[in-house]
Amino acid sequence: MNIAIIGYGKMGKIIEKLAIQKEHSIVLKIDDSNLNELTVENLKKADVAIEFTGPKVAFGNISLCFDAGIPVVSGTTGWLDKFNEVKERCETEKQAFFYASNFSLGVNIFFKLNQQLAKIMNKFEGFNVSVDETHHIHKLDAPSGTAITIADDIISEVKRKENWVKEKTENDKQIAIKSFRIGEHPGEHTVTYSSNTENIAITHESKNREGLAQGALMAAEFIIGKTGVLGMNDLLNI
Numbered sequence: 001m002n003i004a005i006i007g008y009g010k011m012g013k014i015i016e017k018l019a020i021q022k023e024h025s026i027v028l029k030i031d032d033s034n035l036n037e038l039t040v041e042n043l044k045k046a047d048v049a050i051e052f053t054g055p056k057v058a059f060g061n062i063s064l065c066f067d068a069g070i071p072v073v074s075g076t077t078g079w080l081d082k083f084n085e086v087k088e089r090c091e092t093e094k095q096a097f098f099y100a101s102n103f104s105l106g107v108n109i110f111f112k113l114n115q116q117l118a119k120i121m122n123k124f125e126g127f128n129v130s131v132d133e134t135h136h137i138h139k140l141d142a143p144s145g146t147a148i149t150i151a152d153d154i155i156s157e158v159k160r161k162e163n164w165v166k167e168k169t170e171n172d173k174q175i176a177i178k179s180f181r182i183g184e185h186p187g188e189h190t191v192t193y194s195s196n197t198e199n200i201a202i203t204h205e206s207k208n209r210e211g212l213a214q215g216a217l218m219a220a221e222f223i224i225g226k227t228g229v230l231g232m233n234d235l236l237n238i
């Protein structure tokens with residue numbers, strides 16, 4: 001598989017290492033020092049693009065890959081206000097796009113656990129629910145895309161919750177998502193249900209970024225030859 005890595009930062013570099021171990025070829029590597037090489041002509045040399053950049057540039061990068069007619073795997077968070085435009089291009093032009101707010105196997109199992117726990121807790125009104133997330137200090141967006149997915153999944157199941165807010169709330173209909181930024185922390189998410197007498201908490205903790213990179217590479221292998229918007233449910237079938 002010929003891969004274009006768009007965003008040769010922390011994630012891009014680990015993806016490159018794992019891709020080479022799996023005997024894939026990296027035909028293009030882009031970071032903010034060689035943006036002039038990010039062209040339709042160069043992208044056409046790749047079978048797939050893997051995009052881990054930043055919230056301000058992700059949509060433009062994905063659009064350019066579609067102009068080149070190559071499938072895109074993106075893990076960049078914080079740009080999802082443009083998601084419908086990407087979806088529309090997939091539908092009208094038969095493009096392929098794979099997005100996950102978190103590519104790790106463990107987090108996607110955790111998502112399922114969170115949904116099931118939320119289904120149970122819907123019946124127990126004495127418990128309030130909150131979400132905490134911790135990441136490294138370089139992370140640009142807060143709350144994390146993963147924490148937002150977790151909160152949205154709770155809101156779908158727990159009828160007494162209507163929306164999420166950052167940090168704190170006195171409103172019973174809202175879920176507070178608290179964000180912590182510590183050193184080079186690889187990422188942790190905790191959902192806590194708390195009553196006057198007890199707490200129930202579930203936590204996922206990343207040990208490093210390799211699990212995320214492995215998932216993104218699996219997604220790239222998976223998306224080739226497909227069309228439409230795909231995600232971890234399609235890949236993992238949990």
Ligand SMILES: NC(=O)c1ccc[n+]([C@@H]2O[C@H](COP(=O)([O-])OP(=O)(O)OC[C@H]3O[C@@H](n4cnc5c(N)ncnc54)[C@H](O)[C@@H]3O)[C@@H](O)[C@H]2O)c1
Pocket residue numbers: 006007008009010011012030031032033035038052053054055057061074075076077078100101102103104139140212
């Ligand atoms: N979905 C997931 O599983 C997951 C996992 C880790 C990180 N992320 C997200 O992925 C993104 C990148 O994370 P990171 O830790 O690798 O960040 P990073 O800052 O280490 O790397 C970002 C890279 O993008 C490059 N870049 C900047 N502008 C660009 C442009 N216009 N085109 C191409 N490249 C450009 C930068 O030079 C840098 O090399 C962030 O949004 C982060 O939140 C998602």
